Amino acid sequence: MGGLSLLLLPAMFAAPAAQEPPPVLAQARTPEGRAILLRLQFRRGLSVEGKALPRAFLARGADTSGWVSFEALSPEGKRWSLAALFPQDQWRQGEVRHRVSHPEVESVWTLAALFTGHGQNYDRLMAENPELPEKLREGDLWRIPRSLLSADLGGPGRAPDRSQPEDALDDEARVAAYRALLSFSEDGLGKYAAYRLRKGEALYSSVVIRYTDRVDPKGVSELADLIARRSGIDDVRSIQPGQLIKIPLAYLADPFQTEGSSELAEEREIRAEVRRTVRVDAGPKLKGVCIVLDAGHGGVDPGARANGIWESDFVYDISMRVRRLLEQETDAQVSSTIRYPGLGFRNREEIRTPSRAAEILTTPPFAVDGESPSAVSVHLRWVLSNDLFASFRKAHGDAQKTLFLSFHADSLHPSARGSMIYVPGAALVPSSFGLGGRSMGNVAEGKRSGRVTFSGKEKLQGEARSRQFSEALLKALEQDRIPIHANRPIRNVIHRSGGKWVPAVIRYSTGATKVLIEVANLTNEEDAANLRDPGFRERYAGAVVDAIRAYYRK
Ligand SMILES: [Zn+2]
Structure with missing residues (x-):
């Protein structure tokens, strides 16, 4: 979810991204005497020129056609590249003493990622150097004890998260x-x-x-x-x-x-209620299941931004991949709330710039162009989806087999990473809610499905089923080794700036099961790198489809 994703002002997102400092480039020689370029980029870390890199410097299967990322180097390659980029560092028996030489692109996060293997170890690194400020200064000497070094650099390689028994x-x-x-x-x-x-x-x-x-x-x-x-x-x-x-x-x-x-x-x-709620069976082909896919933001609103990427196009791409997989592999009835004209329902390998146009698929379609307050486009998503569920039920579809999935990515504290799932907390769902005609953008669905009511039982059931689905999703993500938020990945409330709420798209949804998925934390560099990778997005979509299948099985 982007900062104020529910009621945001487009102007907030129109501000240009802060200028990134240029990368630091350095040339070094391999043991065989070949000259190789190294590049250290702000918030993106270290990469080395691939073409003349010795095989021994590469991890298995690494692609050498362009820049090779630090993570794709062998232990030997990692040691060599760090020594080459930071010639003033002292590699001692019990520690590395790192001298800051490029404060404009180095950060505690980057040092933690390079030396300990995980950027999230940054607080441990700071604890080891209590006298140094978090903002790096040229000449500062950072101690990295052996106990923090990654396994590739000869340390124990401590994992930062999901290491506790719970x-x-x-x-x-x-x-x-x-x-x-x-x-x-x-x-x-x-x-x-x-x-x-x-x-x-x-x-x-x-x-x-x-x-x-x-x-x-x-x-x-x-x-x-x-x-x-x-x-x-x-x-x-x-x-x-x-x-x-x-x-x-x-x-x-x-x-x-x-x-x-x-x-x-x-x-x-x-x-x-979760324990009492009996799972609904639909078989592996998901026959008779009605699924509505929503991708957050779009059009004038790119959503959260960090680390050179933004929310809208990347979560749209994941939702399109989910759509494709469901259409290819199942008999589920699948709809989307939003479409990028020009692109349609296709997914993409490369996403270069924010798409400027998007429309909510109401009758007539509603352009997310900033002409109306953006709250309208948020409300139209649940209105449209509730309308689709209503026609499904009218055609004798099983009301228990309605599923609403909204895809987002958030910008949390950088120490957090991985997927987090929001379910509609029963206490925060209203007993009734209706939108005035004008805030509805004059669409046919608004007249039919612009009002909702929920009984106490329905609120409890909604949260319980959504929690069951979230558990299935976490399991599927874990099986595909996709990072999951380390502390309570399932949440039923957003608490921010003194307010408490659940996102409107799931708060007012009449789907039996409804969740908002924060696929990754854009502020976290490793998460952002994942989202940039089309292979990751495909894996993510596959895990979502696995989770839907697992969920509709008694
Ligand atoms: Zn969002």
Whole structure:
């Protein structure tokens, strides 16, 4: 979801992207004496010229036709390229001492990615160098201890995420395991939940993102600062394992609230509903299933932007691949809410610039051209999709076999990565809602399907079924080794700037099952690189189709 994706002002997205600093180029000689160019790019990391690269420097199967990324080098190639690009570094027995020589393109993230194998180790790297500022200065000497070096560079190669025992559990058991790590207490400043940081955990991810509903960069940073102060911590970077963290109760997400609270009672009601809800069977061909695919943003609104890519075209491409696979391999009835004219329902290998035109497929089609407030195009997606579900039911389709999927990508705190799935939290779905005729863009579907009502039971069922689908999706993603958000990847609320809501497209959807999928975090460099790769997008679409098949099986 782009920052304010529900009610955004197109002007906010019209601002030009900040100028990226030019890449640093360096030439070095291989042991055989061949000259090779190295390139260090802002936020994209290191790559080396492929054509004369010795075979021993390449990982198996690497393509040498253009620039070869650092990740595609062999351990030997990685060591050579780092030594060649950073000739002032000292490689010692217990550590590497890295001297910052290109502060305009180097970052703690880049150093962590190059030396430890994962950019997400950046907070560990900062903790090892508490006296240095996060913004790199020329000449700063960064210590990278052997214990942090990647396996390719002779270290133990610590994985940054999904390394805790809870990560292997399903959602309910995982949340229960997280809860068991808290204890409740009180001091002069009031009640709090106490948490002791474990080895390798950071305040941002393992406390704020896991135990509260904040995931946006600003919200996470502000709350991390507040919790640090509340816990008597002066410097967030110097936190050691075992440190007592005090989380004020008001910030805890519902599943972590105290015994006897209404929030915890609601959470338990939903979990019970999930267990009670019987799965619907449709067979592997998905016969009799009605699926509506929605790709977020488009037209004048490119959505979230970071790391040289943007949300709209990339999630449109994934949804088109899902569409193609469903049409080729199943008998499901598949529709889309949005179409890029000129491109149609095709997917693309390369996405170079943001597409400027998009239309919501109402009658008549509604151009997302900024002429009407963008909230209209958001509302028309659920209106259209509810209208499609209504005709499906009228033609004797099974109301339980209606599925709405909205594809987005978010821009979260850079320490987070992987897919996150939003389900419509029952407490945040209204009992009734209707749009005025004018905010509807005058489409035929608006008159027929512009109002919704939900009973208490329907709200609970909607969240429960959507949670079941989310579990199936996480399993399929995991099987395809697609990164998943490390802390509570299934969420039922967005908490930002003091407000709480669920996205409108799933809040008002009459589909039996409805989720909004944040396929990746654009702010995270590894996630952005994945999205840029058409092979990844195809794999992602395949996992979504596998998940749909697994979901409609008793
Ligand atoms: Zn979005």
